[in-house]
Amino acid sequence: MAYINGIGIISPQNTLPGSDFLEPVVEHTSEFMKSLEPVYKLYIDPMASRRLSRLIKMGISSAKMCMQDAGLEVPDAIITGTGLGSVEDTEKILGELTIEEKFLNPTPFIQSTYNTISSQIAINLKCHEYNSTYVHRCFSLESGLIDALLQIEEGSALNVLTGGIDEMTLNHLTIIRRLGLWKLEPVRNLDLWSSALPGALAGEGAAYFNISKERNEKTYARLEAVETLYKPASTGQTAEAVLRFVSEHGLRPEDVDLVMMGNNGYDEHDRICNEVMMQALPSASRMLYKHLCGEYHTVSGFALFVAATILRKQFIPSSLLTIPIPPGKLETILIHNHFRNTDHSFILVRR
């Protein structure tokens, strides 16, 4: 257990510092939901910035936003989760390799290495402490949160900077569309839940969190616990895992006020999300949010930002589809996500 005392987030919605909580809602009509990027020179020296690819710039900037939000200079540990790292750099190399070997530009190779994000953040924050990177699909951000909570529990760190980051590119979307899980044509993001076209909408984003041992005036919410579940045998087993997870943290099923659902618009995926929560937490309100940020490996970062901000503000923006709107004070939110019914994750956030 620890406290979320700062957040920095770059997403396809209005989430940059100074913006209202997800207001006004941003419509996307192109192939995928692209992040609204900040003015990078506010966060990165322009000379250094020119050499950095988009993902690395998003990573450094959101990490710095998070530290500024928390009012801290240097964290005791830096941990990043990323499903795919810099897709843009990886594609550059794969493209060059197809044509001719030997004359490769080394810069994309360096930046394609997953740990570049965490290490560039360390260079920018001058942090020489613990530094790690998790690269496991929908467990990436979650593994980082588990590591951060361990750091606090061990007493190795008082405040940990941890987050999740992924980017989408048109080439990558072309490739993954072959797998049948994604919409084959652009659909307006706000029409995600009514669109007849099957599949998920792709998105991207970067979200860093300051995870601290102590509550203070900056605290958004309490990060109670994070758990992952690999290859459950059935939705029944997943539902049991939810109930056990909730009860291990001293809660009854009815204590969960709101579940942030993993639904992304792909029918088979959504059926699993719905069945699990129907069985495990039938009385909780449910919230759909992926029409705002799209689907990507570290999408739980967007969800955690939403959950923590709702708990602090005690306010749910209307763009988040919530049924029913929970009456009274919001105390406890559960975030559920999964990848292909293989990697399930649960994040418990409390006021």
Add this chain to the structure above:
Amino acid sequence: MPSRIFVTGLGFISGLGNNVQENLDSLLDLRSFIGPVRHIDTSLKHELAVSEVSLTNDELMRDAGLSAKSAYSRNALLGIIAAKEAFLHARLDKHTGLNTGLISGTTVGGMDECEKYYQDFLTNDSKNRFIETYDCADSTEKIADHLGLKGFITTISTACSSAANAIGFASRMMRAGKLDCAVAGGTESLTRFHLNGFNALKILDKLPCRPFDATRNGINLGEGAAYLVLETEETNQKTGNPVLCELVGYGNACEAFHQTASSPDGAGAYLAMKKALDMSGETPDAIDYINAHGTGTDNNDLSEGRAIEKLFTGKIPYVSSTKPFTGHMTSAAGSAEAIISILGLQQGIIWPNMNFLTPMPELKFQPAGEIIRGVDIKLVMSNSFGFGGNDSTLIFKKHGIH
């Protein structure tokens, strides 16, 4: 009182051999198999010296008992072979009911298939089954499925220290009571992707690498996989597995100096070693042997050497880099060298830093040039440093001493 972490299983495949025993035999015979590229279709084939696992993908599939119906990258195949050896060594197939984790380090992932089929991915449907084998999680999930592991799994990528951090993270999860035991290590197959990437950085040597030698001129890349089984003391009481050694120290630090270069004074390397030593509660002079990261680049060996001199102000322990044997196994180097260190600890052997002839003028110490037998070794340190200044150190202690 945090639990003690015991090593009870080892699994290892590299250019030196396809299991722990074959690797040990090659080490004892001072054999290295570094040579031209055989398995990868690259125009750099005759320009580079590498260490490849001798088996082809088909032979690896056969040895792992896998059907060609599923898509396996070489990365996953190497990982399966080594993880299974460790798993069976610790008889985890017999000990049911344990909460067993799998933490694996990799960086290039299944890029070996992706780089062959990238144009197909973009233009047609013929190679769709390989699309999802390219990310880092694929090999970890293939290993978990092959071993029937259903507990906590994750993948770490901190470049060349990935496997060391996988072992370190596994031990932390166990000390916190979140796992009874874990299979932890790393896997990396050679790919055109990183052969070309390292080549572009101009840090590959065409000749056999010469770590800590004044004439050193870069890295020989290697491939393979290595996994350890770790058990808490309480779990070990249940399994009754013989304890191979104890993991007593883990240090992770970030140099935060430069994306690909180490600082000349080795600040990150020093911090990682210092943290591991502090955790172990041992003094520097208690360390008998350091398996250095020792890549053979100008930059690494100077900065690591200086860091060793800074930390070990009295007697400098035996130091060697075993990369002239295995090549630089990148993400798997941390666990491969942990196993080599543990084998030395068990056998009372200091492994030689092969190809060493000319001392570096900047350093006061020299690496062990010859194999030394019959040494009473109690504590060994294994260093793994990655791009981005991700520096990690592990310390293993002989079991049953105080």
